[in-house]
Amino acid sequence: MAGSNPNAKPMNLTLNVWRQPSPKAQGKIVEYQVKDISPEMSFLEMLDVLNEDLLHKGEDPVAFDHDCREGICGSCDLFINGRSHGPEKGTTTCQLHMRKFSDGDTITIEPWRANSFPINKDLSVDRSAFDRIIQAGGYVSVNTGGAPDGNEIPIPKDIADRAFEAATCIGCGACVAACKNASAMLFVSAKVSQLALLPQGDVERKTRVENMVAQMDIEGFGACSNIGSCAAECPVGISLENIAILNREFLTAKATSNNLA
Amino acid sequence: MFLESKSPEGPLAEKWDQHKFNVKLVNPANKRKYDVIVVGTGLAGAAAAASLAELGYNVHAFTYHDSPRRAHSIAAQGGINAAKNYQNDGDSVFRLFYDTIKGGDYRSREANVYRLAQVSVSIIDQCVAQGVPFAREYGGLLANRSFGGAQVSRTFYARGQTGQQLLLGAYSALSRQVAYGKVKLHTRSEMLDLVTVDGKAAGIVTRNLLTGAIENHAAHAVVLATGGYGNVFYLSTNAMYCNVTAAWRAHKKGAYFANPCFTQIHPTCIPVSGDYQSKLTLMSESLRNDGRVWVPKTKELAERLRKGEIKVKDLKEDDRDYFLERKYPAFGNLVPRDVASRNAKQMCDEGRGVGSTGLAVYLDFADIIQRTSAEAVSQKYGNLFEMYEKITDENPYELPMRIYPAVHYTMGGLWVDYNLQTTVPGLYAAGECNFSDHGANRLGASALMQGLADGYFVIPYTIGDYLAKTAPKPVDTNHPAFAEAGKAVEERTAKLLSIKGNRTPDQFHKVLGHIMWEYCGMARSAEGLTHAKAEIQKLKREFWQDLKLTGTSEELNQALEKAGRVADFIELGELMIDDALDRNESCGGHFREEYQTPEGEALRDDENYAYVAAWEFMGENQPERLNKEELQFENVKLTQRSYK
Numbered sequence: 072m073a074g075s076n077p078n079a080k081p082m083n084l085t086l087n088v089w090r091q092p093s094p095k096a097q098g099k100i101v102e103y104q105v106k107d108i109s110p111e112m113s114f115l116e117m118l119d120v121l122n123e124d125l126l127h128k129g130e131d132p133v134a135f136d137h138d139c140r141e142g143i144c145g146s147c148d149l150f151i152n153g154r155s156h157g158p159e160k161g162t163t164t165c166q167l168h169m170r171k172f173s174d175g176d177t178i179t180i181e182p183w184r185a186n187s188f189p190i191n192k193d194l195s196v197d198r199s200a201f202d203r204i205i206q207a208g209g210y211v212s213v214n215t216g217g218a219p220d221g222n223e224i225p226i227p228k229d230i231a232d233r234a235f236e237a238a239t240c241i242g243c244g245a246c247v248a249a250c251k252n253a254s255a256m257l258f259v260s261a262k263v264s265q266l267a268l269l270p271q272g273d274v275e276r277k278t279r280v281e282n283m284v285a286q287m288d289i290e291g292f293g294a295c296s297n298i299g300s301c302a303a304e305c306p307v308g309i310s311l312e313n314i315a316i317l318n319r320e321f322l323t324a325k326a327t328s329n330n331l332a
Numbered sequence: 333m334f335l336e337s338k339s340p341e342g343p344l345a346e347k348w349d350q351h352k353f354n355v356k357l358v359n360p361a362n363k364r365k366y367d368v369i370v371v372g373t374g375l376a377g378a379a380a381a382a383s384l385a386e387l388g389y390n391v392h393a394f395t396y397h398d399s400p401r402r403a404h405s406i407a408a409q410g411g412i413n414a415a416k417n418y419q420n421d422g423d424s425v426f427r428l429f430y431d432t433i434k435g436g437d438y439r440s441r442e443a444n445v446y447r448l449a450q451v452s453v454s455i456i457d458q459c460v461a462q463g464v465p466f467a468r469e470y471g472g473l474l475a476n477r478s479f480g481g482a483q484v485s486r487t488f489y490a491r492g493q494t495g496q497q498l499l500l501g502a503y504s505a506l507s508r509q510v511a512y513g514k515v516k517l518h519t520r521s522e523m524l525d526l527v528t529v530d531g532k533a534a535g536i537v538t539r540n541l542l543t544g545a546i547e548n549h550a551a552h553a554v555v556l557a558t559g560g561y562g563n564v565f566y567l568s569t570n571a572m573y574c575n576v577t578a579a580w581r582a583h584k585k586g587a588y589f590a591n592p593c594f595t596q597i598h599p600t601c602i603p604v605s606g607d608y609q610s611k612l613t614l615m616s617e618s619l620r621n622d623g624r625v626w627v628p629k630t631k632e633l634a635e636r637l638r639k640g641e642i643k644v645k646d647l648k649e650d651d652r653d654y655f656l657e658r659k660y661p662a663f664g665n666l667v668p669r670d671v672a673s674r675n676a677k678q679m680c681d682e683g684r685g686v687g688s689t690g691l692a693v694y695l696d697f698a699d700i701i702q703r704t705s706a707e708a709v710s711q712k713y714g715n716l717f718e719m720y721e722k723i724t725d726e727n728p729y730e731l732p733m734r735i736y737p738a739v740h741y742t743m744g745g746l747w748v749d750y751n752l753q754t755t756v757p758g759l760y761a762a763g764e765c766n767f768s769d770h771g772a773n774r775l776g777a778s779a780l781m782q783g784l785a786d787g788y789f790v791i792p793y794t795i796g797d798y799l800a801k802t803a804p805k806p807v808d809t810n811h812p813a814f815a816e817a818g819k820a821v822e823e824r825t826a827k828l829l830s831i832k833g834n835r836t837p838d839q840f841h842k843v844l845g846h847i848m849w850e851y852c853g854m855a856r857s858a859e860g861l862t863h864a865k866a867e868i869q870k871l872k873r874e875f876w877q878d879l880k881l882t883g884t885s886e887e888l889n890q891a892l893e894k895a896g897r898v899a900d901f902i903e904l905g906e907l908m909i910d911d912a913l914d915r916n917e918s919c920g921g922h923f924r925e926e927y928q929t930p931e932g933e934a935l936r937d938d939e940n941y942a943y944v945a946a947w948e949f950m951g952e953n954q955p956e957r958l959n960k961e962e963l964q965f966e967n968v969k970l971t972q973r974s975y976k
Contacts, residue, residue, distance in 0.1 A: 093887065113723075119838070120612055125835045126882060126891055128810055134888050136398065139571040142719065144402045165724050191542055192888040199519065202399050206511040210504035211463045215383040215788045216454070218461035222418065225472025235465035238497060242401055271463045285350055325928045328561050 079110040082174040086121065088133055089181045091190055098190070098240050100179070107170060110170035112240055114157065115140060117169055118180075135194040140308065142166040145241030148248070150181040152264040155245035155304040163243065163306040180332055185253035187291045198244050200290040201258060207286035209262040210270050222271050237265040239307050246301035248310070252293030257301035259287050260317035261309050267320050277324035334546055335588075335946055335961040338749040339443035344967045345425075348447045351750070352793055356800035363388030365804035366968070367551040368795065370534055371523045371578050373400030375495075375780060376763025377557030379787025384503035385514035387792055389799075392549060393506065393515050394571060396522040397895075401503045402466040404559060404571040405783060408495025409616035409716065411479060411487035412780040414452040419476050420671060423484040425449045431482055432778060435668050436771020437920035438935060438970045439591070439944070441963060443750055444768045451780050451789040456488055456794045458788055460500040466490050472939055478666070479776040487777045492616050492716045498780055502787070521547070522893065523578040524824075525817045526554065526759065527586045533758035535809060537817045539825070541893060545887040546821050548814040550807035553758045553795055556582060557787065560742035560764040562595065564901045564908065565853070566845020568668065569601060569614040575897035578767055585890035587754040588946035588959060590747035590767035593912035596774055596921045597854050598740030599672035602723055603692040603732075612738040613723055615695070615916060616716055617776045621702040622709070623733070625672070626654045627693050631683040638690055644731060655679055655818050663975040666924060670773045670921045670934070671975060673737035677854050678932070680736075687734045696732035732918035737854060741779060743770040744911075745919065747961070752786060755946075758798060762786035767944065772920025825885045828895045833878030837894040840875050841901065844868070848905055852912055857925040861913045868906045875902060907947055907956060914958060917941045930971075938970050 091098030105121050112120075114217045115137050122132035138146040147164040151157035157167045158178075170179065180194065188196040240261035247253050263280050266272030272279070295314060302311040339346040340354070358366065366389050368380040381393040397403065415428040428449035433440060456474070460466065465759045466488050467475040476485040490497040509515040518538065525537040527548070535550035561576035562568035583589045593625040600615045628634040629651050636642045655675055665672075676693045679685060686692050701709050706729050710717065717728045724734070744753050746761040748768050753760050763783040770778065851864035875898070883889045918927040918934035918940070927935045944961040 107610060109606055111967065112608050113610075114608050116608050120890075123836055123838060126880060127834075129882055130469060131883050132891055134890055137402060138397065138402055138573050139407045141407055141613050142722075143407050143493065144404070144571060145399075145406075146397070146402050161718075162722060166719070168722065168725075184681040194599060195888065198398055202401075202507065202510075202517075202519075205504065206507040210508045211461065212508060213458075213461045213505075214386040215379075215458060215505070215792065218454070219456040221416070221460040221466075222473045224460075227469055227472050228468045228470050231465050231472075233470040234463075235467075235497070236464075238465050238490075238491060238500065241496075265465065266463050269463050269465065271461055 079170065080109040080174065081109055082169065082172065084108055084172065084232070085177040087177065090133070090193055093192060094189055108169055112169045113140065113165055114149070114151070114167040115165050116168065118197065133193040133194060137165055138319065140165040143241060145243040147241055148183050148196060148245070150183060150248055152179050155249045156306050160174065161306060161308055169288040183248040185247045187253060187255070198242070200292070201242050201244065203290060204283055204286045205262065206258060208275070208282035212275060213265065216237065226270060230268055234265045234268040237261045237268070237309065237313055240309050241307055243306065245304050245306055249300040249304035251298065251300070252291065252296060253294045254301070254322060255287050255290070255292035256295040256306065256314050256317065257309055259283050260313035263320055264313040264316045267316065277327065277329045280317065280320040280324045281328065281330055333755070333948070333959055335747065337441055337443070337747060338751060339441065340750065344442065344446050347443050348450055354900050355793055355797035358796050358800045360388060362804055364390060366390065366799050367392065367807055368553050369394065369549060370433045370555045370557060371536065371549040372403065372557035372559060372765070373503070373506065374403035374405035374443065374557060374559055374763060375499055375783030376765070376787040377403070378499065378502035378506045379553070379784050380555050380557060380762055380791045381515055382502060382509050383788050383792045384795065385509035385512070388697045391509070391515045392518060392551060394521045394523060394536070394538060396520060398519055400506055400517065401500060401517070403499060404574055405499045405780070406496045407571065408780055409492045409614065410618040411477065411489035411494045411777040411779040412455065412498060413479070413486050414456045414488060414781065415449050415486060416453055416456060418474060421484045423486045427484065428452060428486065431773060432769065433771070433968050434973060435775040436773050437934065437973060438771065438938065438942065439594070439919055439963065441772035442965060442967055447790070448769050448782055448785050449476045451785045454789060455781060455784045459501050462504060463498045464490065464501040478479065478617060479618060482775065489618070492618070492713060495780060498784065502784070512958045517661055524581060524821045524896070525818045526582045526756070527813050528585050528756060529811050529813050531586070531757065532813065533756050535770045535807070535814065537814070537821050540823065543571070544801050544884070544889070546818050548809035548818055550809045550814070552799055552802050553760065553809060555760040555762055555795070556746065556765050557762045557789060558765045560745065561901070561904055562739045562742050564844065564905050565739040566841050567604065567609060567612050567849070569598060569612050572611060575901065577897050577900045578901040579761070580756065580904055581758060582746065582756065586949070587759055588747040588948050589744070589907060590944050590946045591744040591911065592908040592947065593852065593915060593922055594772050594920065595739060595745035596669055596741040596743060597673040597737040598757060599669055599676055599737050600695060600735045601738035602720065603687055603689065603736040608870065613719065614738070614740060615720060615733060615735060617669070619695060619713060619716065622712070623695040623697050623698060624654055625656050625665050625693055625695055626652045627679045627684040627686060629653045632943040634684045634686060634690070639761055646695070653684070660975045667975045668773060668775065670923070673854060676737055690937070692734035692736045695735045697728060698732070701729065741774055743767065743772060743774055747944065751797065752790055753794065753798065758802070760791060760795060762791055762950060772922055786813060825892070826894070828879060828892060828899070829881050829885060831876065831879040833880050835878050837881055837891055837898045840871065841898045843871055844898070844902055844905055847871070848908070852908055855925050856912050857921050858913060861909050864904060865909045868902060868909065875899060880889055910948065910956065911945055914945060915941055936972070941971060942970070
């Protein structure tokens, strides 16, 4: 609301944006100027302004992924000034507001940088590797119907809360982009932890972690070297503790594997 | 055409069980011979796709997102209703049914709503089994809260992210079937037409959003689970991509569109701040459990507040008007959404609004923070408070939130019978995309319930009945109808790119949104609607003469995608206005200024308007034909809703 900061003045900014017409094409940084940007705008609304401007000039607007614009769908994925989702901690790009920048700033906007997330066009990347990791085992194998009463198995509140915290991962890929190894360990660990903590996930606990980690490797994500930038840059605060849980789950599973195949 | 609801005979409580027994079954060995297309991977779509695949059908799931998990169901905050009566506070299937019918202002079908209440209990069990981490009590049992419009605590939740957790549950079930090869997933594929052969649904035409390739897909049945059309208003709480295109294309191929004017304006959203705004953000209704809604008692105080001459804290208790508590002592801040929204608008119309635009009321947590603690409040609403602060730069622990109504949900949608089948045989509609369960107003925490009910527990039964009567011969896309539909899609895309005018899709969309919000929003009148109809017809002409796009159709071209969606929104907008003009009564979210009680409440006309308005497409630029499904009420007595 303009009322929240009546002194907010419009800003003029220089944008360095990664442009790449197609997956195989050579990309490059292109400089744009945007004017009269309100500090109350979200970062993506600022890009909307740029795109409207480009369209009016008959130029190709910048392609970027976005949808809910309230920080939950995980679509938006910009690498802003060298950081996943930009400078504000615990915030997706769509929830980043221009008041975090100053008049005259130069902002560099790149797509996620990871071999496992190939570029579609400009700032849009292909994150289907995440879907394939979930398909490898990120579920409880229950068919619709026949589930016992929801209160049949009590779950201690602390456990349920911890499972919930892990389950809040939005699958945006910021962790991969932030990691110098482009590792997907935080993403994988969030799902493994959630289901390992809950009694419902216990039955398939071992095969799940084995299969998901195997798929992660197939997709070409890097190894974890315990730097922790993934958790530091995660917009929803997925804890590094999950990676410890993943490692423990993985070791236990490998030592006593149920994978009979 | 006579619209047969196909509601089963017999007592209300036995209809669904009886129907499940009566429907035909497909032999387990034959199921793999049937292909089903499911468009959309939100709660209804993902649940249907997973459940149908589990039964053995070959499912093709389509989404325009990069992943099924991005569907906008993910953004639902507050919770999901179920008649579990875990709280021992008098809930029952009948009470949930009754509340939903009443909340919908008696404009929904009894049998459908009762079934919804019945299966609600199974949804919770299913989700828990999937590992959905619902909120729990210290004893380990599931926690509940009360939610707008209900006097019992029947809402299950996962902090303020219930939609996310439920969708990820459905997504995990879907992913499992993808891994088994029973679901073929088509991401970044937008449905641009329905294909019918001999009047039956035979497949769809899609555009690959990355390459622009137009593709034909054939199946024995098609399920649309493509969500609502709230973005016709431009600004809404919907995600940016939400659109009516799939449903609208189906409508033009013979599926009737029901009650399009029934749209829900949610009372608690963060107010608009400027012209550049691209969407509105909801603050969960659950906040009304503990927050108190108020405005300054007088216009003068409100004005001084807006000018910054006084601060919120300068307003003493006597200077504040807790208008919902004052007007509706029984329900207070928990009145249904339409009532809360209209009252907020009324306060602002009286000049008592707050914030720099005067288009906001306060939602204040000072009392609950004092009564419990900031920490306790954070436990319940932490993520919502954070989101509010990120957007507004104000701390709701210290200052009351400013909220204003915004378009949130569309009760209208494709007309479906009890089986969720549209007027096109073999075409089904599930979730927000259909019209069936919420009447003229949806209660809080009922959208998630309906999406999952349709997907997990209704479609898997009812579609079997249709397939059992359909020969299991392999489908193919060689029928001329596919070539024809594909060609039409290509031509339309080419047409959009060839206009080479001066205005962008967003510019047209904003104008449309303005017309809809002004004349077909919270309050409507015959005069305003008539004016709006002319405006929209003018906008449609301008759109097809002055649209500006760049690039080609053979690449990722987001402006082109948007243009196609805006074109359909413009046509839908006109139909919404026709529908609002036809309905000479006020009910739920549809408030016609001419029809109100002396106290300013909605005045229904049950004698003349207790029907579902199902509109039939009659050809381009032709007026649509109105078909009526008269609603029969055998189990509830129609009364004026009173929340006093």
